[in-house]
Amino acid sequence: FARIEQWTMTKTKFEAMEILNKDDIPCGPILSMKEIAEDQSLRATGTVVEVDHPTRGKYVSVGNPIKLSDSPSDVTRSPLLGEHTDEILRQVLGFTDHQVADIHDSGALDPPRKQAAE
Structure with a gap:
């Protein structure tokens, strides 16, 4: 674990993932809340959505995890x-x-x- 930790300290999480994936070593980045909220691919798939609220303003929320092609759903404020x-x-x-x-x-x-x- 110490050697792995020493190696990973020299890389970003994305660099480490790219290197390890080339050798079929399963891994993935642990994203911060900021990274999740700003990730354009998560927004494009509706995994993360922006909701407009009359008193709170715009905020980021989790989208509907169930995706059905013939039954799209919108996430709205409470x-x-x-x-x-x-x-x-x-x-x-x-x-x-x-x-x-x-x-x-x-x-x-x-x-x-x-x-x-x-």
């Missing part, structure tokens, strides 16, 4: 807290606009109040 509440109240639960307004006015949809510990 919803914000309460983002679809009105839609669910109206379309799923069947509340009228007036009932939804009453629910809002009642405070039932307000975030919970944090209480100080005693």
Whole structure:
């Protein structure tokens, strides 16, 4: 291990991989998070995707690992807290606009109040 470590310290991970692969020695680089996020081949295959978020801005995320030629999928952001509440109240639960307004006015949809510990 000491000799291998001594040899690998003189090479980049990609140089070592190229040299070893020529002799059919299985190896691969351990990529940093920065290298993974910036790797164009991972982006091209959808393994790593960029997602746009309204409060967070753009961020890098893992793409869908399942790739089906006839069923492509998009990775999207998760919803914000309460983002679809009105839609669910109206379309799923069947509340009228007036009932939804009453629910809002009642405070039932307000975030919970944090209480100080005693």
